[in-house]
Amino acid sequence: MENRRILAINPGSTSTKIAVYQGDKSVFLKNIKHSNEELAQFNSISEQFEFRKDIILKELIDAEILIDFIEAVVGRGGLVKPIESGVYLVDENLKADLRVGVLGEHASNLGGLIADNIAQSLPNAKAYIADPVVVDEMIDVARVSGHPEFERISIFHALNQKAVGRAFASTLDKHYEDLNIIVAHLGGGISVGAHSKGRVIDVNNALDGEGPFSPERSGTLPAGALAKLCFSGKVTLDDLKKMIKGEGGLVAHMGTNDAYEIELKAKAGDEKAKLIQDAMAYQVGKSIGACAASLKGKVDGIILTGGIAHNTDLVNYVKEMVSFIAPIIVYPGEDEMKALAMNGYMVLKGEIEPKRYV
16 A cells, blocks of 8 residues: 555646655655746646646656556646535546636646546546635535625635644544644635534635735725725726735735745834734734634634744734634645645545545
8 A cells, every 4th residue: 555656736827736655655746837938828727738738747757757556646626616625536527617617717727637637548547636725614604794695605725724634633643523623824825714523614715805814815805995995986896806816915015925025024123014914913813713713612723834834923923812722733834745645645545435526
């Protein structure tokens, strides 16, 4: 079992990350960068399929990876329909929605498609996706907003949140499904989820709607002021979308999406940088408190993860706010490639059963 190989594929907007694991050990990792000139020849992300697949195969051949021994090819899940957490076999239904992009076009939609194509060329491999951002396990009461025209939506860093949840559970010699935990993923987007016995019963829409502001996203904004701006004639719909995602958060306040740059400025005595960094941490703390209420105060641990979790000043600010709730564990950074591979490994070991997309 320890010799069984898994190929993980994670297409991003300007890169494709690939990894090969032998059992639970990494034997190959590559981050393939794609230049603007390379991508400019394609009119859509779907047209990049052959280009990206061919590069992946070339990298594996150049690294002398014996791909015939690969038994699971796990692609990053794309913007498919909302689904439960888990590993999904890539079948015709899933491929159809990945091609269309039912919730939007994104490079991650190629993950399952490329995984399936490669798996079909191998003697003993099957293709899967694992925990895409559209994982939806919210309880009904959490979906209701203050108006029927607006429903709260689950879009978050499911892959990393679930992975660190399992990692934390293993340190207690327990299963993730046995615990109540709160996970705050602190990255380009920030998502804070209430995990109840293996299900994320409440979480903010980290893509473009609510929660703490982040390096590029505005998070929850005052509704009245936002409505007034919409009809002020000063902005277009595209302007507003950029304010919410892409040009909000640290970009709007500080002119950069580099959280490390803001950290250094705050340390150097820049009062505005410190205020904005503290405000971001404050909003994370508030969201963690809300999740504690969702879990009725029964919380086994609070996990801080993602790239910004390297910032000890920000982490300490959050700790001061919420350490009374439960022990705080910090898993800085994120390892999506390992998370994808370990999901495939669990399938090969028979620990989990792959699901069917419907």
